[in-house]
Amino acid sequence: MMTPLMAYYRPSTVTEAVTTFRQLRQDGHHPAYWSGGTEILTRRRLHEIYPGAVVDIKGIPEVGQHAVHGRDMIFGAGISLWEIARADYWPLLTATADRVADHTSRVQITLGGNIASHLPYREAVLPWMLVDATAWVGTIKGIQTRPFCKLFDGRLVLADDEFLVALQVSRDVASFPYTSRKMTRRDWVNYPLVSISATKDVHTIHAAFSGYALEPFRDDAIDRVLSEEDLPYAVRAERAVAAIPRKAISDIHGSAAYRKFVTQYTLASIIEVLEGGQ
Amino acid sequence: MKVIGCSIPRKDARDKVTGRAKYNHDITVGGTLYAVPRLAEYAHAAIKNIRTVAALKVEGVRAVLTGQDTPFLVGEVLEDRPPLAHGRVLYWGEPVALVVADSEEKARLAASLIDIDYEPLPVVNSIDEALKPNAPLIHPDVDRYTILNHPVYPKSHTNIADHVHVRKGPTDPLWPQCDVVIESRSVLPQIDHMAMETRSATVEILPGGRVLVHSTTQAPFAVQKMLAHYFQLDQGQVVVMAPLVGGAFGGKAAVQLEILAYLASRAVGGQMVSVVNSREQDFAMSPVGTGLDAHFRLGARDDGKILAAEITYRLDIGAYTDSAPRIARAIAAQCTGPYAVDNVKCDVLCVYTNHTYTTAFRGFGHMPMTFAIERAIEKLADALKMDSLALRLMNAIRPGQSSPTKARLTASNVGDLPKALNAMAKLIEWNGGKVMKVGPHLIRVQGIASFWKTSSSPPDAVSGAVITMNKDGTVNLSIGAVECGPGTKTTAAQILAEKLQMPVDRVFVHLDVNTEVDPEHWKTVASLSTYMVGKAVEEACKDLIRQLKNLAAIALKCSPSDLAVAGEKVFLRDDPQVMVRFSDIAHGYRFPEGDTIGGQRIARGSFVIRHLNLLDEETGEGRPGPGWTVGVQGVLLEVNTETFDYRVVKAASVIDAGKVLNPQGAKSVVMGGMCQGLSYATRESVVYGSDGTFLNRQMRSYRTVRMGEQPEQYLVEFVETPQIDAPFGARPLGEHGVLAMPAAVANALSRALGIEANQPPFVPESLWALAGGEKA
Structure with missing residues (x-):
């Protein structure tokens, strides 16, 4: 189906991108940064958004980096979820990214686009919520780095003309035990009722959730309950669900009560996997 | 030469699998x-x-x-x-x-x-809301609308667009004689064709x-x-x-x-x-498939013989009628399923709602209808403590009995359900539906369900075929049935090739339909194309053979009755070496001297369905179709009793095909139907918001079975009881793979979890809720 035309810009530096964006904004074109484009295209054809121009950031070298440098792994915002899973630098990120949408979409959807999505799910963000990561942000002054935890509060906290360039994390995190579960209404490919990424460092289980509430979240109180090694898995899972500080969603994929039920048995199974060796 | 009964690749297959076939909007004109x-x-x-x-x-x-x-x-x-x-x-x-x-x-x-x-x-967001007293009227003028095609009986000052009655034998006096009486309600949502x-x-x-x-x-x-x-x-x-x-699927x-x-x-x-x-x-915007709310009351003797049935089918037809009155009559005529019940009271209501309007959907109402019937049968088997397959066998409809609308059933017009049931028992190793434990929280359960269906076409439906010959002896076939998937054009070519005893790859079928040049075929619906088109092609073949023999008789200086046709030749029966080739007579016969007689061989065949009638307004009495295809479907499910997740391990069908014309083609069309039926059972439904908003109008929210979500195994078998008046005895098969799959899944799930799974689709959440859900 055809949709109205929009102007397309492909800058090659961060500063050029932000300058272009600002100019378009000033001229009343309601610009948007473009990465994989899947969300802009699908929302546009439903008349939910009307960008008159897009600024494609994939021509910026830093947005396209995807490498292991010394002690760090670096993932450009413009790398597709499919490519992340193919390279498999960080198994937890692979496990999470590889379950977003279907293959055809994952070839297009990028890490940055998924994290910046308008949808509540943004599953590719979950691993980043469990580690100390650094975000590279594109600003008018060029690239700035900020701690990821300061940048993400349910959604990306950025100025209108800023964009995510890349995410960087120490290779050490790749050695933690991890597991990732995506639970859907019924299907392999669907939005999650709940998607949970979890890791274990020494004695503490960290878990991040998507699909359960309107935004992805993690919570120290949940992690504490999950990590009480003296208690049976099922009891910890039950208490963890009770400790979730967010309201569960009810929608066409599942009711709030059912989401809690699914979250509970999934958590029990996650604890079992993470502590399985002990 | 044998063409019928062979797995002939479809005429449209290569173009389709290579992406070269052209569909309607593939060609745009500047x-x-x-x-x-x-x-x-x-x-x-x-x-x-x-x-x-x-x-x-x-x-x-x-x-x-x-x-x-x-x-x-x-x-x-x-x-x-x-x-x-x-x-x-x-x-x-x-x-x-x-x-x-x-x-x-x-x-x-x-x-x-x-x-x-x-x-x-x-x-008006549901059937119940539509039928409440003082419900808002969706069509206040329903009784003043013009009726284009009788019959339909709208009820003024209600949301009832149509009401069909079936009355067979007296039901009321019989209830006291029944040892067991059960009641069962099934509710099925609207679904989309999603072609x-x-x-x-x-x-x-x-x-x-x-x-x-x-x-x-x-x-x-x-x-x-x-x-x-x-x-x-x-x-x-x-x-x-x-x-x-x-x-297409009816849409x-x-x-x-x-x-x-x-x-x-x-x-x-x-x-x-x-x-x-x-x-x-x-x-x-475009029509979807009807929703259904069905109520059953079945009474039986303690040996299992069903004595009486009282049934109400209420259809959620949405905002406009379209073909709903026809669907209602199709349901009415088959309302008991393939079981002999002498006393039937059945009412079918078309109910207007503020939902998307509805039209034909693969099975023409028989899929939701079969679901309701087979859930009731299963409940009756439980109440009788009988094996449900044995109960079905005991009550299976047989020649000599009559349909709910008193159509006489013969050894030709109805398939052999007992034979199909017995074949299914072997095919899935029926264990009576016992729960088998296969892991800490894993069980396996079988479920079966039977179906029947006739065509419910108008009593004057026509079909035609035209054959023209090319100079080289190849033939062109033109029919009015559209190729929407089941291989209709290929079947027509096969029938022609068999009748003319020529290779099917020398038969060229016009794959598109153009009303200006192709003879009319009523509609490519109701799985009737093989029957109707096939009869027309047979007629056209007779005409062509007659024309070929007449011309060959002159060439060979003999009587047409001395001649036979095979291998693209017309020859003397007693001395096949005396012959002319098709290529010698396709465009007239040229004598050695050069003068020519005859012209292009152009043959035609025409068919009109016979002996059908409209159902009586008060009793439903009438003959709705030329024959009934019967079949049995089964599943083996693996259910996790902790998470309520489940998967279909095996799905099986045994259908009385009359005669299998194209084994691989028949198997594929049935498998496709089974997949669609499983999709309906496990996922699909139109979801309306409390304000009537169509919520899941995208494929990301309207879920169907995708690659990788099919059963481990599809088992498809046929029994063959010929329908004598049909081409080579073949019975309709196109829609049937879908019909009883949802019921089979529901029957298995109900046994597995000790619930009444009467409201598809069955996602783990609905099973969890039925098993106690939040309260458990």
């Missing part, structure tokens, strides 16, 4: 205009004002139509539907205005700029008066008649071209976009205009 509808954003509202100024200002916009420009009503049976909403909108997604522009994008932009004031009205190819239509009105229509239709001849009727044209003026159809038997495209073309001086459904439009 200069074509596009029409885009603006859809209602309320399920029930009065239209107060429509402002089109901003839309008309968009560059490239040629016209904007609203309901005021189209003040007439259309309908296949009851004329109750305006092409564009007029005064009120009756469902979310109803077309309210139509923009014609140079390009689709301009038309879409302009459509979004139309400004409409609505006054919301109370929404890969969305619906589209292109219309051009030529200055000379001809109207050219290109459409994704299963019913090109119905489109022709409808357009001629509504726009006062001669039928011959309207030329409908139907290329290959990319999935392309309805006539909707063709009328919009005609109106759009007329508004711009007859220029060529296309209307192409977006996926969202295809879901919400």
Whole structure:
């Protein structure tokens, strides 16, 4: 189906991108940064958004980096979820990214686009919520780095003309035990009722959730309950669900009560996997 | 030479699998205009004002139509539907205005700029709400609408569009004689056809008066008649071209976009205009499959013999009737399922709601109907503490008995259900439905369900075939049935090849349909094409053989009765070396001296269905179809009793095919149906919000089975009890793979979890809720 035309810009530096964006904004074109484009295209054809121009950031070298440098792994915002899973630098990120949408979409959807999505799910963000990561942000002054935890509060906290360039994390995190579960209404490919990424460092289980509430979240109180090694898995899972500080969603994929039920048995199974060796 | 009974690759297969086959909207002609509808954003509202100024200002916009420009009503049976909403909108997604522009994008932009004031009205969001006393009336004038095709019996001052009665034997006095009586209610949602190819239509009105229509239709001849009727044209003026159809499942038997495209073309001086459904439009604006709320009361002796049935089927037909009255009659005529019940009281109601209107869906009402029947049978088996397969065997309908509408059943017109049941018992190693434990929280359970179906066509449905010969002796076959998936064209070619004893790859079938040149086939629906087209092809073959023999007799200086036809030759029975080749006589026979007689061999065959009648208004008495296909389907499920997740390990079908014409073709069409039936059981439903909004109008939210989610194993077997009057004894098979799959899944799940799974789709959440859910 055809949709109205929009102007397309492909800058090659961060500063050029932000300058272009600002100019378009000033001229009343309601610009948007473009990465994989899947969300802009699908929302546009439903008349939910009307960008008159897009600024494609994939021509910026830093947005396209995807490498292991010394002690760090670096993932450009413009790398597709499919490519992340193919390279498999960080198994937890692979496990999470590889379950977003279907293959055809994952070839297009990028890490940055998924994290910046308008949808509540943004599953590719979950691993980043469990580690100390650094975000590279594109600003008018060029690239700035900020701690990821300061940048993400349910959604990306950025100025209108800023964009995510890349995410960087120490290779050490790749050695933690991890597991990732995506639970859907019924299907392999669907939005999650709940998607949970979890890791274990020494004695503490960290878990991040998507699909359960309107935004992805993690919570120290949940992690504490999950990590009480003296208690049976099922009891910890039950208490963890009770400790979730967010309201569960009810929608066409599942009711709030059912989401809690699914979250509970999934958590029990996650604890079992993470502590399985002990 | 043997063609029938062989697995012949489909004539359209190579073009389709290589992506070269052309569907309706694959060919676009430069200069074509596009029409885009603006859809209602309320399920029930009065239209107060429509402002089109901003839309008309968009560059490239040629016209904007609203309901005021189209003040007439259309309908296949009851004329109750305006092409564009007029005064009120009756469902979310109803077309309210139509923009014609140079390009689709301009038309879409302009459509979004139309400004409409609505006054919301109370929404009738379910069958129960529609039937409440004092319910808002969706069609206050229902009794004043014109009936285009009898019968239909709308009830004034209600939301009941039609009511069909079946009364067979006295039921009331029998209930006290029953040792066991059960009641069962099943509720099934509306579903979407979700063909890969969305619906589209292109219309051009030529200055000379001809109207050219290109459409994704299963019913090109119905489109022709409808357009001629509504726009006062001669039928011959309207030329409908139907290329290959990319999935139909009944959804392309309805006539909707063709009328919009005609109106759009007329508004711009007859220029060529296309209307192409977006996926969202295809879901919400174009008709879906009916929902059902069924109530059963079954009474039986303690040995299992069913004595009486009292049944109510209430159909959620949505906002307009379309073919619902026909579906209601199809359900009424088969209301007991394939079981002999001498005392039947059945009522089928078509209920208007503020939902998307509905039309034929694979099985023509028989899939939801079969679900309700088979859940009731299973409950009866439980109450009797009988093996449910044994109960089905005991009550299976047999020749000599009569259908619920008292049609006489013969060894020819009804398949052999007991044989199919016994074959199924072997095929899935039936264990009586016992639960088998296979892991800590894992169990495996079988479920079975039977079905029957007849065609429910109008009693005057016609079909035709024309054969022309090429100079080299190859033949061309032209039929009016559309190729929408099941291999209709290939089957027709196979029948021809068998009758002429020639190789099927020397038979060329016209794959598209053009109403101007192809003989009429009523509609490519009801799994009737093999029967009707096949009969017409057989007639045409007789005609061709007669013509070939007559000409060959002159060439060979003998009587036509001395001759036989095979291997593209006509030869003396007693001395085959005395012969002429088809290529010698296809375009006339040329004597050695050079003078020629005869001309091109052109043969024709024609068929009209016989001995059918409309069901009686009070008792339903009548003969609804030429024969009943019967079958049994089963599943083996693996269920996790902790998470309520489950998967289909095996899915099996045994169908009485009469005669299997193309084994691989038959198996594929049944497997496709099984997959669709499993999809319906496990995932699919249209979801309406509390305000009647069509919530899941995209494939990301309307879920179907995808690759990797099929059963581990599909088992398909046939039994063969010939239908004597059908080509080679073959019974209809096209729709049937879908019919009992949802019921089989429900029967297995009910046993597995000790619940009554009566409301598909069965997702883990619904099973969790039935098993106690939050309270457990």
